Amino acid sequence: MLKAITRDVSASLSDCELSFVDRRPIDVATARLQHAAYRQALTALGCTVIELPALDAMPDAVFVEDVAVVVDEIAVMTRPGVESRRSEGAAVAAVLAGCRQLRHIQAHGTLDGGDVLRVGRRVFVGQGARTNPEGIAQLAGHLRPLGYAVQAVPTRHCLHLKSAVTQVGEDTLLIQPRWIDREAFAGYRLIEVDPDEEHAANALLIGEGGVIHPACFPRTGERLQRGGIHVVPVDLSELQKAEGATTCCSIVLRASGE
Ligand code: CIR
Numbered sequence: 050m051l052k053a054i055t056r057d058v059s060a061s062l063s064d065c066e067l068s069f070v071d072r073r074p075i076d077v078a079t080a081r082l083q084h085a086a087y088r089q090a091l092t093a094l095g096c097t098v099i100e101l102p103a104l105d106a107m108p109d110a111v112f113v114e115d116v117a118v119v120v121d122e123i124a125v126m127t128r129p130g131v132e133s134r135r136s137e138g139a140a141v142a143a144v145l146a147g148c149r150q151l152r153h154i155q156a157h158g159t160l161d162g163g164d165v166l167r168v169g170r171r172v173f174v175g176q177g178a179r180t181n182p183e184g185i186a187q188l189a190g191h192l193r194p195l196g197y198a199v200q201a202v203p204t205r206h207c208l209h210l211k212s213a214v215t216q217v218g219e220d221t222l223l224i225q226p227r228w229i230d231r232e233a234f235a236g237y238r239l240i241e242v243d244p245d246e247e248h249a250a251n252a253l254l255i256g257e258g259g260v261i262h263p264a265c266f267p268r269t270g271e272r273l274q275r276g277g278i279h280v281v282p283v284d285l286s287e288l289q290k291a292e293g294a295t296t297c298c299s300i301v302l303r304a305s306g307e
Pocket of ligand 1: 065114134291296
């Protein structure tokens with residue numbers, strides 16, 4: 050059984066951090082409706098969805114992915130790369146403590162969950178805007194003894210590793226080649242985003258059921274479908290203005306004991 054931890058959209062979402070996109074007005078009511086549709090898509094793909102209440106004082110708290118890296122054995126609470134996001138993790142840690150042993154990234158390491166792409170026993174960690182070498186070294190220190198191969202991958206022109214590459218099938222990755230070197234991912238089948246859909250590489254694979262993908266990138270969606278991947282398009286336009294998309298709004302984990 051898969052669980053998905055989510056948090057409702059903060060009233061202050063418009064005050065979010067932005068790094069690589071320009072600030073545009075955000076309609077929070079619409080963002081909440083889109084988030085509800087996203088939760089429904091998670092449910093339709095087989096997840097039991099946990100909904101945490103919004104944290105209105107923390108604009109980016111809806112992007113729960115960034116505060117924890119969860120594998121079957123443990124959960125590593127991160128230390129996000131921007132100061133404004135360092136208090137978001139506490140309530141998520143409280144949930145995760147019920148099903149995983151917790152580890153913590155300590156100062157002066159920084160790590161955002163959006164930079165961590167796990168494919169089976171391989172863990173790729175983006176080193177860029179938010180995650181530093183110390184954070185990667187600490188994560189590796191937690192995961193390597195459990196049998197995970199941890200590899201740093203430099204990112205460019207994008208917020209997180211998973212802005213540039215995500216898993217969309219057992220051995221298939223969706224990639225934006227302008228933001229990441231494909232060499233690190235040799236051995237996987239790579240599907241490139243449509244050249245006109247720059248931000249389309251962030252898809253969320255749920256088990257073997259399919260991927261949640263932003264509805265505003267239909268050409269990339271078609272490429273995925275042609276590649277045999279079941280795509281569930283969800284309109285996430287308001288959350289995308291906050292530089293988030295599909296992976297960042299949930300932490301998906303196997304229920305412990307399975
Ligand atoms: C931030 O800059 O931290 C947020 N506005 C967006 C975080 C998105 N997180 C993700 O894609 N993992």
